[in-house]
Amino acid sequence: MTSIRDIARVCGISVGTVSKALNGYKDVSKETVRKVNQVARELGYTPDSLARAMRTNTTHNLGVLFIDKQQSGLRHEYFSSVLESFKIGAERRGYDITFITGNVEGSPWRSYLAHCRYRKCDGVLIAGVDFKDQDVIDLANSEIPVVTIDYKYEGQPAVFSANQHDMGALTKYILYRGHRDIAFIHGEDTIVTEQRIAGFEGACREAGVTIPDDYIVEGLFHNPDRSFQATKELLNLGNPPTCILYPDDYSTIGGRNALQMLGLSVPEDISIAGYDGIMMSRVTSPTLTTLRQDSFAIGRKAVDKLIDTIEFPDEDNDEVVTVAGQLYRGGTVGQYQAKE
Amino acid sequence: MTSIRDIARVCGISVGTVSKALNGYKDVSKETVRKVNQVARELGYTPDSLARAMRTNTTHNLGVLFIDKQQSGLRHEYFSSVLESFKIGAERRGYDITFITGNVEGSPWRSYLAHCRYRKCDGVLIAGVDFKDQDVIDLANSEIPVVTIDYKYEGQPAVFSANQHDMGALTKYILYRGHRDIAFIHGEDTIVTEQRIAGFEGACREAGVTIPDDYIVEGLFHNPDRSFQATKELLNLGNPPTCILYPDDYSTIGGRNALQMLGLSVPEDISIAGYDGIMMSRVTSPTLTTLRQDSFAIGRKAVDKLIDTIEFPDEDNDEVVTVAGQLYRGGTVGQYQAKE
DNA sequence: CTCTTTTACGAAAACGTTTTCGGTAAAAGT
DNA sequence: ACTTTTACCGAAAACGTTTTCGTAAAAGAG
Numbered sequence: 255m256t257s258i259r260d261i262a263r264v265c266g267i268s269v270g271t272v273s274k275a276l277n278g279y280k281d282v283s284k285e286t287v288r289k290v291n292q293v294a295r296e297l298g299y300t301p302d303s304l305a306r307a308m309r310t311n312t313t314h315n316l317g318v319l320f321i322d323k324q325q326s327g328l329r330h331e332y333f334s335s336v337l338e339s340f341k342i343g344a345e346r347r348g349y350d351i352t353f354i355t356g357n358v359e360g361s362p363w364r365s366y367l368a369h370c371r372y373r374k375c376d377g378v379l380i381a382g383v384d385f386k387d388q389d390v391i392d393l394a395n396s397e398i399p400v401v402t403i404d405y406k407y408e409g410q411p412a413v414f415s416a417n418q419h420d421m422g423a424l425t426k427y428i429l430y431r432g433h434r435d436i437a438f439i440h441g442e443d444t445i446v447t448e449q450r451i452a453g454f455e456g457a458c459r460e461a462g463v464t465i466p467d468d469y470i471v472e473g474l475f476h477n478p479d480r481s482f483q484a485t486k487e488l489l490n491l492g493n494p495p496t497c498i499l500y501p502d503d504y505s506t507i508g509g510r511n512a513l514q515m516l517g518l519s520v521p522e523d524i525s526i527a528g529y530d531g532i533m534m535s536r537v538t539s540p541t542l543t544t545l546r547q548d549s550f551a552i553g554r555k556a557v558d559k560l561i562d563t564i565e566f567p568d569e570d571n572d573e574v575v576t577v578a579g580q581l582y583r584g585g586t587v588g589q590y591q592a593k594e
Numbered sequence: 595m596t597s598i599r600d601i602a603r604v605c606g607i608s609v610g611t612v613s614k615a616l617n618g619y620k621d622v623s624k625e626t627v628r629k630v631n632q633v634a635r636e637l638g639y640t641p642d643s644l645a646r647a648m649r650t651n652t653t654h655n656l657g658v659l660f661i662d663k664q665q666s667g668l669r670h671e672y673f674s675s676v677l678e679s680f681k682i683g684a685e686r687r688g689y690d691i692t693f694i695t696g697n698v699e700g701s702p703w704r705s706y707l708a709h710c711r712y713r714k715c716d717g718v719l720i721a722g723v724d725f726k727d728q729d730v731i732d733l734a735n736s737e738i739p740v741v742t743i744d745y746k747y748e749g750q751p752a753v754f755s756a757n758q759h760d761m762g763a764l765t766k767y768i769l770y771r772g773h774r775d776i777a778f779i780h781g782e783d784t785i786v787t788e789q790r791i792a793g794f795e796g797a798c799r800e801a802g803v804t805i806p807d808d809y810i811v812e813g814l815f816h817n818p819d820r821s822f823q824a825t826k827e828l829l830n831l832g833n834p835p836t837c838i839l840y841p842d843d844y845s846t847i848g849g850r851n852a853l854q855m856l857g858l859s860v861p862e863d864i865s866i867a868g869y870d871g872i873m874m875s876r877v878t879s880p881t882l883t884t885l886r887q888d889s890f891a892i893g894r895k896a897v898d899k900l901i902d903t904i905e906f907p908d909e910d911n912d913e914v915v916t917v918a919g920q921l922y923r924g925g926t927v928g929q930y931q932a933k934e
Numbered sequence: 935c936t937c938t939t940t941t942a943c944g945a946a947a948a949c950g951t952t953t954t955c956g957g958t959a960a961a962a963g964t
Numbered sequence: 965a966c967t968t969t970t971a972c973c974g975a976a977a978a979c980g981t982t983t984t985c986g987t988a989a990a991a992g993a994g
């Protein structure tokens with residue numbers, strides 16, 4: 255590979271001057287800059303990020319920690335979508351991204367933080383993980399700038415989807431359609447779940463509707479099997495709900511299967527709604543009533559916040575940005591009519 | 595950050611010995627190895643991949659070039675799925691991955707190859723791109739080991755989905771269901787398309803069925819809009835087909851919308867089939883008849899082949915691996931019955 | 935006891951950059 | 965004719981490793 259040294263030799267000048275010429279320093283003549291650039295092009299020179307990073311102590315490399323509990327990885331459409339816009343934003347600002355993994359057999363690191371340090375990430379996106387995991391906390395408390403999605407660490411910036419507000423909007427819509435017996439199969443015990451339950455209960459309270467305890471059942475994110483089971487349980491109650499909310503669109507699949515198995519049709523016999531607004535929700539028949547998260551904006555805000563924190567560490571970066579989603583009415587929540 | 599030097603100072607030995615101790619060299623006493631490891635742990639030492647890479651000239655970093663023409667990026671479920679298994683395989687063998695991009699405004703590189711060189715990737719996965727693009731060809735012809743998916747460069751290893759065979763199987767199933775007037779909306783002019791057309795035509799020929807020219811129409815991969823339009827055109831023919839094949843499951847959405855608009859129901863009035871076997875195809879009603887590509891195996895074979903090429907360059911690595919998919923019968927191809 | 939082999943370690947170069955600190959010559963000011 | 969400024973460039977250190985080569989001491993062989 256051709257290095258800065260080769261250019262120096264051909265031009266008959268020192269490596270220091272070549273470096274300065276390539277990086278636009280002021281103390282180098284117009285003429286040498288021209289010459290250096292020409293020779294660099296002729297020799298097919300590409301800089302070496304490693305050497306540069308070693309010297310400057312910045313890699314222009316962002317870590318991405320992204321391990322949902324269901325291990326769906328990139329197959330998780332909502333996260334993939336967030337990641338895609340994060341990636342595009344990063345590229346535009348000259349950063350590459352690296353996936354952070356923990357203790358993999360045979361790797362030179364033993365934790366997320368060690369992996370980040372090994373690769374010398376300038377900053378890390380943390381999303382979709384167990385935020386209470388000590389390894390994750392260690393990373394968040396380290397010297398490495400961090401941005402989280404849907405969780406807030408003290409002193410670190412965060413991006414939130416407007417879970418409470420949006421869930422409130424979705425619930426209000428369902429109430430507006432006349433439903434009063436609304437069940438909510440929610441996800442694991444996380445901030446997101448707390449916020450969504452708060453939004454759900456807030457909207458019900460506001461409408462003067464009381465929800466029995468056994469209508470609020472714990473399911474799992476991104477897990478159709480669990481939704482299948484939880485749906486069956488709900489329908490075995492003395493007074494089954496007329497509408498069921500699921501942790502996300504993907505889990506809804508399981509719920510739908512359960513309903514079909516029981517011979518119930520949507521939305522005639524029972525109504526359902528998801529959350530996320532993934533592609534799939536738009537192509538079922540009828541289309542799924544859901545709340546579309548603005549995954550594009552979330553990824554974009556996250557990467558901008560992260561890079562700002564990296565490049566301008568002096569400014570106030572302990573901030574939380576909230577991104578609102580959009581209600582999609584779909585066709586799975588019917589107008590409620592009292593049974594005869 | 596604590597470096598090898600710190601360990602050396604604490605132990606009272608030289609950095610070279612520390613390095614050797616940590617890397618399991620034989621010419622260092624049991625006792626010093628123990629001491630070094632202990633001190634390393636106490637000081638929270640993590641190696642610096644940059645310095646290591648600089649010296650050894652290997653980064654343990656794989657590039658991923660992955661730009662479908664429709665710019666779906668990670669939102670492309672089939673590719674995401676391949677990538678996920680590629681990534682997992684890479685991690686298990688101690689490699690990280692970096693997305694390769696071309697000419698982004700403000701980046702220090704101007705081409706895919708330059709980006710790979712800048713980041714000193716040990717090898718690159720090339721998939722889903724325009725393989726005739728000069729920038730891609732330059733990369734494939736470079737000093738960097740490469741593996742391609744669904745395309746073969748001379749002298750480089752490749753992984754193929756069994757497109758011709760699998761498309762043959764899908765077509766045979768449709769013929770078996772009694773259809774004779776089968777149209778094929780195929781994707782862009784690529785090897786994949788060639789192979790699939792070959793598989794399609796081969797099966798028809800074998801069954802003694804002749805397909806009129808205007809039944810084979812050029813569509814676009816991963817583009818429902820184009821499928822929407824092409825479907826309408828097919829149904830405007832004098833003798834419209836009784837079954838339509840699409841470039842992939844995702845494009846099928848457009849076709850379905852067109853059929854619905856025309857008041858045709860699937861599979862009663864007309865049959866359709868997709869390709870890929872993405873999640874979505876399993877949740878529509880009826881489920882989509884399609885050919886499930888084994889994305890997991892494809893990603894896995896690709897990464898293994900690539901790393902083998904990197905680590906054992908002497909062996910024969912100009913090889914092509916073929917991965918078969920699986921026919922999923924679904925419910926969108928009905929038994930054909932002659933119209934009255 | 936002498937010679938050879940083995941064991942364990944250190945010194946130092948190298949990887950490709952960036953950046954500081956001078957330094958020299960020409961240009962400008964007095 | 966002197967000093968001061970300006971413009972341009974080079975030498976060298978530094979970043980954290982790996983790895984070669986040399987060597988001193990210990991161990992083994994005769």
